[in-house]
Amino acid sequence: QSALTQPPSASGSPGQSVTISCTGTSSDVGGYNYVSWYQQHPGKAPKLMIYEVTKRPSGVPDRFSGSKSGNTASLTVSGLQAEDEADYHCSSYAGSNNLVFGGGTKLTVL
């Protein structure tokens, strides 16, 4: 199984919206509705932001939303805030009880 493909970086100004992509194949992202997104601040553990493509755990602001089209999943952060600056990682179920992650995207709030 290969890692999912994410852009190394993304950026936006406060108040704007930014979308981060996560591209896989029909064997992972495209084949299952089990894409998740994690936010990770420097030196901290990842935090689950989105699971099963569109669901938000309790406490995650609704500024964070997820979607999927074909083999590509996306995380959209609306109304960017300074504290949203972090690394974002996607993951997907890849069949046969396997899980695959992306390489991570560094989001900068300008």
Place this chain on the structure above:
Amino acid sequence: QLQLQESGPGLVKPSETLSLTCTVSGGSISSSPYYWGWIRQPPGKGLEWIGTIYYSGTTYYNPSLKSRVTISVDTSKNRFSLKLSSVTAADTAVYYCATPSALSISWYLYWGQGTLVTVSS
């Protein structure tokens, strides 16, 4: 609320076996029909799923690591463990234990703080 804490040596010699333990508090592994997993992150890189164990003992491993990985659970001590054999410098990473606190292996809600393991002679 579940809390997870990794523990184990921070330095392992090449070719030896890396051993880590994840102690769970705020809930009982034996009474929680959940999956419990290990994920690692090499310095400056992305996350890599290592494997997961069901509370009853069934395991699932990353195919690329399967030949070297063993995950086990000790319900009497409310903890689960990771062993990675024949380590090399490429296994240097922050190792996290995590659980979805649900019957899913596709996402993780609760994470430990992570522990850095360096492979070096």
